[in-house]
Amino acid sequence: MPSAPITFPGMPGTVIVTGISGNLGRALAKELHTETHVVGIDRRPFPEKPRDVDHVQVDLRKNRVEEAFRHRRVDALIHLGIMHDPRMPFSETHSFNVLGTSKILDLCVRHGVRKVVVLSSANVYGPRPENSSFLPEETPLMAADRFSDVRDLIEVDMYAQSFLWRHPEIETVILRPVNIVGPTVRNAPSNYLRLESPLTVLGFDPMLQLIHEEDVARALALALKPGLRGVFNVTGPGEVPLSAVLRELGRHPVPVPHLLVRGLVRRAFEARLTSFPPEEVDHIQYLCIVDGSRFAREAGWSPKYTLRDTIRSVS
Template identity: 65%
Template sequence: MNQDPSKRPAVVVTGISGNLGRTLAKLLHKHERIIGIDRRPFAGRPKDVEMHQLDLRKKKAEDVFRKNEIRAVIHMGIMHDPRMSEEEHHSFNVVGTTRLLEYCAKYGVSKVVVLSSANVYGPSPDNSNFLTEDAPLMAASRFSGVRDLIEVDMLAHSFFWKHPHIQTVILRPVHIVGPTIKNAPSNYLRLRHPWVMAGFDPMVQLIHVEDVARAMVEAALRPEPKGVYNVVGPGEVPLSSIHRELEREPIPVPHLVARPLLGVLFKYRLANFPPPELDHIQFLCNVDGARWRKDVSWQPQHSMRETIRSVLGE
């Protein structure tokens, strides 16, 4: 007899209603039973995706784990909003992640995937060319707004060591871009006249949103991966080459002027980026993805040109 689909072991996806979450659900739902958790509604949700519109910090989130057999959790329910206070970010991201990891341990989840970011290393004039997973997480030293993201990464790292029987994977992808993605890198690349730092042309690493979704599926469903992985796309390219591919007309701004000017523009909502984001178009933050390539035979499906042009909706 066929097993009742509602009784099959499920994959829980937090943050499923975001653009990356919807891309992941599209990949997974035909083969896996998916349970989504998000405070936001899931626009265009496939009928076979079970959805719980709730906050991870609330007690009701535990019911999802108590009432279902969960084979894997993919956690990307992380808030990235430069307009929100650090207190709100900390509560949602750190407390929410803490609760989720507690449920995973309590209810015997065997695989936990936490989506972090290569941004936790932080762009810096002192960075070596390609940072490995062992490099210190220094982003908060220049940008306090990412402190909670580093804390989430470290919580997952600690969970990995405390619960060796649970296969925990921490993915640190490079800048995610795509037609529906509205993060800082994608928004910046959509500007007709983007600022560039006069005298600087850093090498940049991008990855297509569909390749990130594939990486999370690989991490969640394959038995081998565990630990921390940098996830890279098709390579690295100078920022100036990206602008040329997109036919942009950059405005060179002296870095001593750029930060105070952007601070004023951001304060009065004339810009969407806080001043510390300028580090990403001035300094290196390139990572080594060799470990991920080796352990899962990883190859991104999208070329560099496809990845760059995806911000235009192509």
């Protein structure tokens, strides 16, 4: 669905994007490179890079990262360099995510970057049975209470929040988008929705919020707007029951009683039959629905993809 790229008066001239080689990073580069000068940082190569995008291939934790800030005036930074991989040793993802974030934010201070956008996730709240239907940004980040592996995600979010208060001279924006899906996305929700016969929890059918990867790229670009500062949930085109999503995609769900499902998934995960850790079951059992009205109001956000198109984008 081609549409005009996001642009506004005061668009920063040079924008660093960390984690640019990922699917979301590439979508963001496509969205931004016609409007501003994009400099990517990623330890992975960036194949099929648009010619006007610069790429610095380096690990975020290395001192050489500073090269990206030298010889040019950097106006803004978008930090996507967060890694999720349940198979990776926790110490490695933790160090990459937490140290990488603190390092890159320090460089922003040192080089006088005026705008910093950090990509977090609505998963920091965590699906919980006692959740209200629309969680505002002030909700405590309780996800690690049930799933300790997400604690680096929460730490990154918290670190960015303290950075926001410590540096009033920098416009820091923290975005917490709902479940990101899309044709190239390989995260847990998209992988789950791609299964031909996904497990579901018998008798549970929570509401879900999904957002298309290109809409997330547009939201990130919109967050560069001058004057915008703070923590924002980013919602897609609405809420829909899990069962309706699976029906729309023509899947054949296999319901498993809730007393058995976690044991089953744990066995399968340990036997490497699935990439889903058992704690992810919470997402198909309980609510984690957020209120996205603040970003809509303060940034003028609205998604481009309809609910149906967003759902269908995973197939």
